[in-house]
Structures are given as C-alpha cells and as structure tokens.
Amino acid sequence: MSCPIGSHEQLELLQAYCAxxxxxxxxxxxxxxxxxxxxxxxxxxxxQAVWSALDEWKAPAASADFDRRLFARIEREVSLWDRxxxxxxxxxxxxxxxxxxxxxxxxxxxxxxxxxxxxPQPVPAExxxxxxxxxxxxxxxxxxxxxxxxxxxxxxxxx
Amino acid sequence: MGGxxxxxxxxxxxxxRVKEGDGASFTVLLEKHRSPVIxxxxxxxxxxxxxxxxxxxxxxxxxxxxxxxxxxxxFTTWLFRIATHLALNSLRDGRNERLQERLDADSGESASRxxxxxxxxxxxxxxxxxxxxxxxxxxxxxxxxxxxxVLMHKYQEMEYSQISKILNCSESAVKSLxxxxxxxxxxxxxxxx
Numbered sequence: 001m002s003c004p005i006g007s008h009e010q011l012e013l014l015q016a017y018c019a020x021x022x023x024x025x026x027x028x029x030x031x032x033x034x035x036x037x038x039x040x041x042x043x044x045x046x047x048q049a050v051w052s053a054l055d056e057w058k059a060p061a062a063s064a065d066f067d068r069r070l071f072a073r074i075e076r077e078v079s080l081w082d083r084x085x086x087x088x089x090x091x092x093x094x095x096x097x098x099x100x101x102x103x104x105x106x107x108x109x110x111x112x113x114x115x116x117x118x119x120p121q122p123v124p125a126e127x128x129x130x131x132x133x134x135x136x137x138x139x140x141x142x143x144x145x146x147x148x149x150x151x152x153x154x155x156x157x158x159x
Numbered sequence: 160m161g162g163x164x165x166x167x168x169x170x171x172x173x174x175x176r177v178k179e180g181d182g183a184s185f186t187v188l189l190e191k192h193r194s195p196v197i198x199x200x201x202x203x204x205x206x207x208x209x210x211x212x213x214x215x216x217x218x219x220x221x222x223x224x225x226x227x228x229x230x231x232x233x234f235t236t237w238l239f240r241i242a243t244h245l246a247l248n249s250l251r252d253g254r255n256e257r258l259q260e261r262l263d264a265d266s267g268e269s270a271s272r273x274x275x276x277x278x279x280x281x282x283x284x285x286x287x288x289x290x291x292x293x294x295x296x297x298x299x300x301x302x303x304x305x306x307x308x309v310l311m312h313k314y315q316e317m318e319y320s321q322i323s324k325i326l327n328c329s330e331s332a333v334k335s336l337x338x339x340x341x342x343x344x345x346x347x348x349x350x351x352x
Contacts, residue, residue: 015341046349053351057294059198
C-alpha cells in the first residue's frame with residue numbers, strides 16, 4: 001500500500017486502525033506498511049497516545065438520588081390527563097389517521113350536497129328585466145318626491 | 160454484533176412496552192442507559208451538575224414522547240439524538256460557561272488542597288489532575304459537533320452510521336468530523352505518550 005501520510009482517505013484508515021479496527025483487509029495492509037515506514041509508526045504511536053489519554057478520563061458516577069429526582073419530575077410534570085389517557089393512546093394513535101380521513105371525506109360530501117341544495121334556480125331574463133326596471137323607476141320617483149317634500153319643509157322653516 | 164443488534168431490539172421492545180403503559184420497562188431502560196447518557200453529557204458540558212440536569216431532561220422527554228414512539232430506529236440513536244440536542248443547546252445558550260467558571264474555581268481549590276497535602280501520593284495526584292485537565296481542555300476546545308462525534312465514537316463505541324443519524328449528517332461527514340477532531344487532539348495530547 002502507498003504511505004497514508006499525505007492522503008486524507010488513507011489517514012482516516014490509519015485513525016480507524018488506531019481506534020481498534022484491525023480485522024479488515026485494509027488493516028492487514030497497513031500493518032505491513034508500518035513495518036517499513038517510520039513516519040507512519042510515529043503517527044500511530046501519537047494517535048494511540050491520544051486514545052490512551054482519553055481512556056484515562058473517567059466520568060463521575062450519577063448521583064445516588066438521580067432516579068428519585070427524575071421520577072419526582074415525571075410525577076410533577078407529566079399531567080394527570082396524560083396518565084389517564086395513556087392506556088388508550090396506542091388505540092387512539094392507530095385510529096387517528098383513518099378517523100381524520102373519514103372526517104375530511106364526510107365534510108367534503110356535506111359541503112357538496114349543501115351547495116347543490118341551495119343553488120338558486122336561474123331566472124328567465126326576459127321575465128325579470130321589465131319588472132326590475134319598473135321597481136327601480138318607482139323607487140326613483142319615490143325618492144324624488146321625498147327630496148322635494150324635504151326641501152319645501154326646510155324653506156318654510158327658514159321663513 | 161448480532162448480540163448488540165438483539166440488545167438494541169430489546170431496548171425498542173421495552174420502549175414499546177412503555178408506550179403501552181408499562182412503567183417497569185421504563186425503569187429497566189433508565190437503569191441501562193442512565194450512566195452512558197450522563198457520562199456523554201458530562202464530557203460534552205464538562206460539569207456534573209449540568210450533565211445530570213440535562214440527563215433528567217433527556218429521560219423526561221423520552222417518557223413524555225412514549226405515546227408517539229415508533230421503533231423505526233435503534234433506541235440509542237433516538238436517546239442520544241435527544242441528549243446531543245440538549246447538550247448543544249446548553250453549550251450555545253452559555254449556561255455552561257457560568258458553571259464552568261465555578262468548575263475552574265473548584266479545580267483551583269482542589270489543586271491547592273493537594274499542594275498542602277504532605278502524603279507521598281500528593282504529587283502523583285497533582286500530576287494526574289494536571290494531565291486530566293489537559294485532556295478536558297483539549298476536548299473542550301473541539302468544535303461542538305466534532306466533540307459530540309468523538310465522544311460517541313470513543314466512549315459509546317458507536318458506528319459511523321449511527322453517529323450520522325444522531326448528528327443528522329452523512330457518514331462521510333462523520334468521518335471527516337472525526338478525522339479533524341483526532342488530528343486536533345493528536346496535536347494537543349501527543350506529548351502525553
């Protein structure tokens with residue numbers, strides 16, 4: 001194999017080797033290369049030093065009352081409703097999508113039926129027009145009469 | 160590996176039981192994953208009090224989300240995704256910095272205690288503490304995502320594929336994160352050989 005130093009991919013292989021991945025064909029080839037390459041041996045040694053150093057870093061154990069505090073929080077923060085509904089939740093989750101789909105379909109059908117029933121019947125134009133014009137003319141006449149009467153009242157009041 | 164897969168399947172099975180209302184299964188999951196989660200969070204935020212507070216939040220969220228849990232991925236992928244999310248948020252909101260100051264003050268106190276100790280092991284203990292501090296600082300100096308990737312790879316022994324799912328990136332991105340992180344650590348810690 002070619003020297004891993006200088007090749008990003010090969011260096012990843014070398015890191016994987018240092019991390020303990022040694023039962024691969026690549027690892028066997030690397031081991032052969034290490035026998036003849038001092039620079040790579042040095043790199044492996046320094047990388048293994050990093051791993052050993054990280055191994056020394058122990059995290060502290062959890063507090064003795066960790067579980068008690070957690071369960072107290074669960075008791076406090078998870079609502080009563082949540083607990084009451086919990087046994088039904090799997091059923092509810094399973095049924096929610098089909099129920100929602102069925103609801104949507106029902107609403108759509110309802111809207112369509114409703115539109116069909118309240119649609120106004122078309123009125124023949126030749127019958128509607130003279131009647132409407134007649135009503136409009138009557139309304140205009142009535143407004144003119146009303147305005148004239150109002151003007152006359154105001155003039156009388158000023159005098 | 161087969162044993163590991165079986166264990167992970169068992170975790171998911173336990174979580175499904177929690178979903179169905181079996182509180183005892185939650186206790187089993189807590190017992191099994193408490194330490195790995197706390198240790199991961201401790202190494203991420205480097206403060207035990209904050210790590211425990213975050214771990215409580217992780218398990219609380221697991222319990223709260225039980226109703227919508229679907230065993231589509233490994234349980235630990237889901238668990239560490241929550242843990243990583245909370246740790247990164249904690250680091251970003253600066254809450255940890257205030258506590259870090261306290262931690263620094265504490266380690267200063269412990270160093271002075273050790274200096275005044277007349278026992279022969281005092282010097283060795285102090286050397287060890289200095290060494291640990293170097294390691295902690297080297298890891299703390301890594302960018303957040305690199306740090307999370309290294310901790311999951313090194314201490315949780317996770318595969319690239321699982322880390323990629325937790326960090327929501329590609330496997331090649333994980334390899335790149337790890338490569339850069341180990342290069343940085345090598346530069347900072349190689350003298351410890």
